[in-house]
Amino acid sequence: NAGVTQTPKFQVLKTGQSMTLQCAQDMNHEYMSWYRQDPGMGLRLIHYSVGAGITDQGEVPNGYNVSRSTTEDFPLRLLSAAPSQTSVYFCASRRGQGGGYTFGSGTRLTVV
Amino acid sequence: AQTVTQSQPEMSVQEAETVTLSCTYDTSESDYYLFWYKQPPSRQMILVIRQEAYKQQNATENRFSVNFQKAAKSFSLKISDSQLGDAAMYFCAFSQGAQKLVFGQGTRLTINP
Numbered sequence: 001n002a003g004v005t006q007t008p009k010f011q012v013l014k015t016g017q018s019m020t021l022q023c024a025q026d027m028n029h030e031y032m033s034w035y036r037q038d039p040g041m042g043l044r045l046i047h048y049s050v051g052a053g054i055t056d057q058g059e060v061p062n063g064y065n066v067s068r069s070t071t072e073d074f075p076l077r078l079l080s081a082a083p084s085q086t087s088v089y090f091c092a093s094r095r096g097q098g099g100g101y102t103f104g105s106g107t108r109l110t111v112v
Numbered sequence: 113a114q115t116v117t118q119s120q121p122e123m124s125v126q127e128a129e130t131v132t133l134s135c136t137y138d139t140s141e142s143d144y145y146l147f148w149y150k151q152p153p154s155r156q157m158i159l160v161i162r163q164e165a166y167k168q169q170n171a172t173e174n175r176f177s178v179n180f181q182k183a184a185k186s187f188s189l190k191i192s193d194s195q196l197g198d199a200a201m202y203f204c205a206f207s208q209g210a211q212k213l214v215f216g217q218g219t220r221l222t223i224n225p
Contacts, residue, residue: 033212042203042215043157058212090157092213098145098164101213103157 002026006091006104013081013111021076021107023091031094032074033101036060036087043090049074081111114139116206118216125194126224132179133189133219135204142166144208146180146187151201151218160202163187191221199223 007022025032033048045058047066055066063085065077074093078085088108092101115138125131137146148160163171163180170178175192191198204216 035213035215040217042217043213044215045212048212088155092157098207100147100159100162101157102159106155106157 004091004093004102004104006089006107008107009105011107011109013078013109015081015083015111017081019078019081021078021089021091021109023074023076023104024072025074025091025093025102026072027093027095027102028071029093029095029102030071031096031101032068033058033092034064034066034074034076035090035092037090037106038087046076046089078109083111085109086111114141114206114208114214116204116214116216118202118204118219120219121217122220122222124222124224125191127196128193130190130192131194131221133191133202133204133221135187135189135216137185137187137204137206139185139206139208141208144206146178147205147207147213148176148178148187148189149203149205149215150198151203152197152199157203161189194223196223196225 004025034046035043037043049055049068088106090106091104094101117136144165146163150158150160161173177190179188201218203218205213
């Protein structure tokens with residue numbers, strides 16, 4: 001049971017670089033989301049998807065892009081990294097409404 | 113917009129005793145879901161317990177139980193017989209319909225041996 005797999009676990013970027021955080025789930029879940037966690041602020045939603053081909057913005061979408069071409073994968077793209085994007089990023093998925101989200105193990109991103 | 117508030121940034125309890133973590137939320141909806149998540153130092157987010165708003169009965173999972181007061185918009189977590197492995201950040205979260213989870217700021221729980 002892989003659950004939700006995030007790669008990489010750690011990443012250091014220089015300001016202005018771009019990269020993609022990978023997220024894959026093997027539970028056939030419809031809903032997938034990306035959150036960022038900053039100290040003292042809990043988790044904030046970046047983007048989410050309710051199914052393949054459908055995405056929408058969350059609370060803090062600026063500087064990030066997503067797509068959902070398959071049920072399994074939901075990558076998060078940082079277009080031009082900024083120090084303000086230094087954070088821990090979590091991908092999560094759930095089967096339907098009301099279900100508890102299953103989280104990946106997170107990616108710690110540092111932008112210098 | 114829905115908001116979730118955890119008013120206790122830190123709590124501590126003696127091992128084997130009981131502790132209650134507080135959570136309040138704000139919504140105009142009548143059908144929604146509430147969750148408590150645990151985040152140990154490993155950083156993994158672990159679902160502890162889930163409550164459906166249309167169910168009056170409080171959810172329980174072994175040593176974990178909730179006190180769900182819908183009219184007061186309150187959703188507290190009680191941990192009985194606290195164990196060292198319960199030490200973690202605890203997040204209260206709200207979800208309505210097909211949408212996102214909205215998280216509180218978290219409560220750091222320390223277990224004293």
